Amino acid sequence: MCGLVGMMMAGRDVGLCLYDTLTILQHRGQDAAGIMTCDQGKLNLRKDNGLVKDVFRTRHMRRLTGQMGIGHVRYPTAGSSSPALAQPLYVNSPYGLALAHNGNLTNTRELSRNLFRDDLRHINTDSDSEVLLNVFAHELQRRGKMTPGPEDVFTAIRGVHMRCRGAYAAVVMIAGYGIVGFRDPHGIRPLIFGSRVRQGRREYMIASESVALAAQGFEIERDLAPGEAVYVDSAGNVHARVCVETPGIHAPCIFEHVYLARPDSLMDGISVYKSRLRMGEKLAEKLQRLRGRRKIDVVIPIPETSRPSALELANRLGVKFREGFVKNRYIGRTFIMPGQGERKKSVRQKLNVIDLEFRGKNVLLVDDSIVRGTTSRQIIQMARDAGARKVHFASAAPPIRHPNVYGIDMPAASELIAAGRKIEQVREAIGADSLVYQDLDDLIEACREGNKSIERFECSVFDGNYITSDVDEIYLRRLENTRNDAARQSRGKVARLHEQNLVADFYNSD
Numbered sequence: 001m002c003g004l005v006g007m008m009m010a011g012r013d014v015g016l017c018l019y020d021t022l023t024i025l026q027h028r029g030q031d032a033a034g035i036m037t038c039d040q041g042k043l044n045l046r047k048d049n050g051l052v053k054d055v056f057r058t059r060h061m062r063r064l065t066g067q068m069g070i071g072h073v074r075y076p077t078a079g080s081s082s083p084a085l086a087q088p089l090y091v092n093s094p095y096g097l098a099l100a101h102n103g104n105l106t107n108t109r110e111l112s113r114n115l116f117r118d119d120l121r122h123i124n125t126d127s128d129s130e131v132l133l134n135v136f137a138h139e140l141q142r143r144g145k146m147t148p149g150p151e152d153v154f155t156a157i158r159g160v161h162m163r164c165r166g167a168y169a170a171v172v173m174i175a176g177y178g179i180v181g182f183r184d185p186h187g188i189r190p191l192i193f194g195s196r197v198r199q200g201r202r203e204y205m206i207a208s209e210s211v212a213l214a215a216q217g218f219e220i221e222r223d224l225a226p227g228e229a230v231y232v233d234s235a236g237n238v239h240a241r242v243c244v245e246t247p248g249i250h251a252p253c254i255f256e257h258v259y260l261a262r263p264d265s266l267m268d269g270i271s272v273y274k275s276r277l278r279m280g281e282k283l284a285e286k287l288q289r290l291r292g293r294r295k296i297d298v299v300i301p302i303p304e305t306s307r308p309s310a311l312e313l314a315n316r317l318g319v320k321f322r323e324g325f326v327k328n329r330y331i332g333r334t335f336i337m338p339g340q341g342e343r344k345k346s347v348r349q350k351l352n353v354i355d356l357e358f359r360g361k362n363v364l365l366v367d368d369s370i371v372r373g374t375t376s377r378q379i380i381q382m383a384r385d386a387g388a389r390k391v392h393f394a395s396a397a398p399p400i401r402h403p404n405v406y407g408i409d410m411p412a413a414s415e416l417i418a419a420g421r422k423i424e425q426v427r428e429a430i431g432a433d434s435l436v437y438q439d440l441d442d443l444i445e446a447c448r449e450g451n452k453s454i455e456r457f458e459c460s461v462f463d464g465n466y467i468t469s470d471v472d473e474i475y476l477r478r479l480e481n482t483r484n485d486a487a488r489q490s491r492g493k494v495a496r497l498h499e500q501n502l503v504a505d506f507y508n509s510d
Helices: 015-024 058-063 108-117 128-141 150-163 210-215 255-260 272-290 307-317 340-350 374-385 423-430 440-448 473-483 485-508
Strands: 002-008 032-039 042-049 068-074 089-091 097-105 166-174 178-183 192-198 201-207 219-223 228-233 238-242 298-301 325-327 351-353 362-367 390-395 434-437
Touching (some): 002 015, 002 178, 068 097, 068 166, 128 166, 150 238, 192 210, 210 219, 255 272, 272 440, 362 374, 374 423
Parallel strands (some): 390 434
Antiparallel strands (some): 228 238
């Protein structure tokens, strides 16, 4: 998953506002960050691995001049974590194009071959974002215009939709001409558009989450519709069009509401916070049906995402809600980390126990989801070590049994604790006295209640139904070979070796 932003300012440099926006979207990517601006046709770029605050220094910000720009924060979902894969990505033809992308293409191999063989374009990395950028560049170049207009941009995006499959929300900066944001025909990954008036002139932002707009004083215009593109030209004119003949079923990713998005965001008209409260309501109803004689003295959330669900669950059950864990905010998300040893160490560094909330009590721990089970197992043991009499566990999401192919770097299927296991087996594996999962129908209803017009959510990690219809067993086996721990560690070694060679070449050159 990634966070992205594109901005068009009025009479002032955009760099600092992009920086501030990326810090707000930091939760969507902690692997790399980047900003590219355009100043009278000249492009200025700074990107690297690391957090936003570490990538950008004063000397970098001084160079990021211009009234238009795009920014990106990244978790790697395809390719390695090499700094070369930090975004925005750039191609010089036509016009000079820079792209920031959130999602994952499912036909990258086919597109790469066609780009090389038919479009005569060279792909230098294994990043699907580079493929997406080159597809757009080729489609735009086919128009053959010295100056691209809105119709040329929309026609190029129509070509992207015809060729690309999978999930993609993207912003593209066309040097000197404008910024365009577009969303895949199913609207799997989020993208929202807004504006504000400053000193009598209107400015525009396209971003992954509404909180990015609100924090900068932008008013929400709307979420982009499936297949829609919004183009803001250099004069500040806004053009919008749905660029597919027949948009697909709108199916936003439900895991955004479970875990990825900030609670203060609105996504497709749905409050993330309220959807998480409703998850707690649904889970409480299930626990009331199942609890029987099971005694619960206290409900404790596993920080941070599960807090609204746990709070509402406790209210519904009439049980005390307490904070039992203190979180170190400077440790990354553990389900993405390669290597079991690294994940175990990170859990202990990330959470500390408040013993008095556990000692002698029957505790119900609530988490947003269970992925590998590594974190859950350690947290349950920490609760026991703190003196809990019984440790029950509840997940606000159903069992995760399938890999994500649309832009979330979840583990290989073989490393998902619920894959191939019954719930009782998962309970034994994580060491809980009891385990309750949310039902999928209840999760869908908890989210859909905020916007009844959404017919379907993308729920493939729970039910294995991939909405783009091109994900088969061959694709999933290939994905397995690239996402298991051994493959992650190997990619990391290759990336480090590549970087060492680049440094050596630099110092050995004349």
